[in-house]
Amino acid sequence: MYSRISIKETLLEKPLGFVLSESTVIGIPIAFFSGEAEIATREEELVLIHDFHHKKAPLLLGVLRYLRRLEPFLRRYQRVSVIDFPDAIDNVEKLPYTNGIVIPLAELLVDENSEEIIDISRNVTYVPFPGSKVYKIRHGEALVNLLRTLLPAEIEPLVLGNHKYTEGLEIPLNPRYIPYHIGVFGATGMGKSRLVKVLVDEIVSKTNYAVIVFDHTGMDYTQFYPDSTLESLKIRLDPLTFSTWLVKKLRLSEYLVDYIDISVLELFRDYVGSELENIFESINKLRDLEEKREQMNRLHNLLKEKITRTAQKLGAKDTTIYKLSILMDILVPPEELARIFVREYSADQVLDMAFNLKKQNEPLVIDLSLEETLEAKRSVIASVIEVAWRRILETREKINLIIAVDEAQNYAWRAGRCEEGLARIAREGRKWGFGLIIASQRLAGSISTDIRANLNTVLFSKLSQTGDLNEIKQFADITGIEQSDLAQLVPREFYVAGLMNPLRKPIAIRVKKVE
Ligand SMILES: Nc1ncnc2c1ncn2[C@@H]1O[C@H](COP(=O)(O)OP(=O)(O)O)[C@@H](O)[C@H]1O
Ligand SMILES: [Mg+2]
Structure with missing residues (x-):
């Protein structure tokens, strides 16, 4: 339970302003008192409206938007006399004033006798009377307790940061909706990757989900988790990804592709107990470089022979046939072949690692940066996802796993198996405790609509493409947020909207500092 607070304790002494006519449940026009109040106030600040008419719920929590400076004579669409007399601008008497709109977020219920706040409801149905006073919130801690009461009592909320303006006001997010999938969008440099890091840390430390983070650049996550990072070069590729790599290496024309595909498929089919298995094990085991190199040459020969025989x-x-053999010698160095072909861990083992790391409250970070082709990076992600689905279908139990994909434009749009895997999680993962975190600088042409439509919590900052705000509007309720609101955000500031947000309406947060 939270400690109770009285109305008086919550409000700052001096009101900022008062409510004007024509309020509705979705927007309350207010005027500011002149002076300090109108100078110091900014959009996105949280305010409380106090309406004494309503004894049970006299306080409305709201967010301030659409600030406007006005003056009765200097009207925008009217020709005023000073236009012809520039010197007069300093001499005419001006009567400026400031208006704004408060978007109501919640009603605060009050005990009539003690005047203590006892509950909060995001179902706003009361419209405040004109003349009701508007206050800044004195300090955030009081509200934190109240916001928490919007969430089920037994759960520990996730905290990514404080409200942008209200000191001490942590926005508690509901972990129940993690497997309903999360999207993080914003221009490069706005702090998406850091936000994902904070989110991942919160998830592994406060919930029972294991997390696998795919680090596209190898520069965003690996540095924070040196002991729980795995190079993707250690994760086995599936046969067709390998043969695609080989075809590219050999620069083969299309009608020769079958020779490679079939050779590789046969090798993998007959893998158990084969010479290939023997070579794999030796390469993984041997420490002596000379001996290792010998095995790599053996591998090269074996593959070359297989291909020429198949042809x-x-x-x-x-x-x-002769050409294939020469191309293998010239274009495929044995070390490179081994790096792609001989890999230590199966996707199954990778999953086990993630679940083991979860026991120490750590995510598993997979460093994709050393992978030569985008195709191989995609294949690594796809393999891990496919194995997770296989486990789910075998056990018919919740897997409790979150997959975080940064720079998702590379993986969630025209990305074959990888995109299909991500879309399947987005569509069906929820009931199996299988969730997605998708971070990208763009939406249109970057994240398939199948995936987007299933992101039920969205964190977004300034976007690089103006049209992307509308893209978000198509799947998330971000009513009231316009391009001009985004323009006011600086790095580390994000709007959070959707199911995890207890207020459900977009709120601006400042993400915790990542050292
Ligand atoms: N929460 C944060 N704490 C500390 N520094 C941050 C934070 N968010 C962003 N930054 C700074 O901004 C830079 C860009 O952040 P990053 O997360 O890489 O952005 P993005 O992924 O959107 O391109 C970081 O290198 C860091 O210096
Ligand atoms: Mg980034």
Whole structure:
């Protein structure tokens, strides 16, 4: 339970202003008292409206938007006399004033006798009378307790940061909606990756979800988790990703692709107990570089022979077979081949690592940066997701796993198996405790609509493409947020909207500092 606070304790002594006519449940026009109040106040500040007419719920919590400076004579669409007399601008008497709109977020219920706040409801149905006074919130701690009462009592909320303006006001987020998927959007440099880091830390330390973070650049997460980072070069690729790599390496024309695909598929099919298995194990085990190199040459020869034999079997011309063999020698160095082909861990083992790290409240970070092709990076993500689905289908139990994909424009749009895997989590993951965190600088042409439509919590900052705000509007309720609101955000500031936000309406937060 939270400690009770009285109305008096919550409000600053001096009101900022008062309510004007024509309030509705979605917008309350207010005027500011002149002087300090109108100079110091900014959009996005949280305010309380005190309406003594309503004894049970005399306080409305709201956010201030659409600040406007006005003057009765210097009207925008009217030709005023000073236009012709520039010197007069300093001499005419001006009567400036400031208006704004308060977007109501919640009603605060009060005990009539003690005047203590006893509850909060985000279902705003009361419209305040004109003349009701508007106050700044004295300090955030009081409200934190109240916001927490919007969440179920037994859960520990996630905290990414404080409200942008109200000191001490942590915005508690509801972890129940983590597997309803989270999107993080904003221009480069606004702090998406840091926000994802804070979010991931909160999840692994406060919930029972394990987290796997895919670090596209290898510069955003690996530095924070040196002991729980795995290079993707240690994770096995599936046969077709490998053969695609090889085809590219050999620069083969399309009608020769089958020879490679079939060779590789056969090798993998007959893997158990084969010479290939023997070579793999030796390479992984050996420490001596010379001995290792010998095994890599063995691998190279084995593959070359397999390919030429397959080509022969399928009726290739002698010249083609000879060419394939030469191309293998010239274009595929054995060390490189081994780096792609011989990898230590299966996707299954990667999952186990993530669940083990969860026991120490750590995420598993997979460093994709050393992977040569985007195709290989995608394949790593796809393999991990596919194995997770297999486990779910085998056990029919919740997996409690969150997959975080940063720079998601590379993986969630025209990205084949990888995109399909992510979309499947987005569509069906929720009931299996299988969630997604997607971070990207763009939406249109970057994140498939199938994935977007299933992101139920959205954190967004200044966007690089003006159209992207509308893209967000199509799947998230961010009513009242316009381009001009985004323009006021600086790095580390994000709006949080959607199911995890207890107020459900977009609120501006400042993300915790990541050292
Ligand atoms: N929460 C934060 N704490 C500390 N520094 C931050 C934070 N968010 C952003 N920054 C600073 O801004 C830079 C860019 O942040 P980053 O998360 O990499 O942005 P993005 O992923 O959106 O491109 C960081 O290198 C860091 O210096
Ligand atoms: Mg980033």
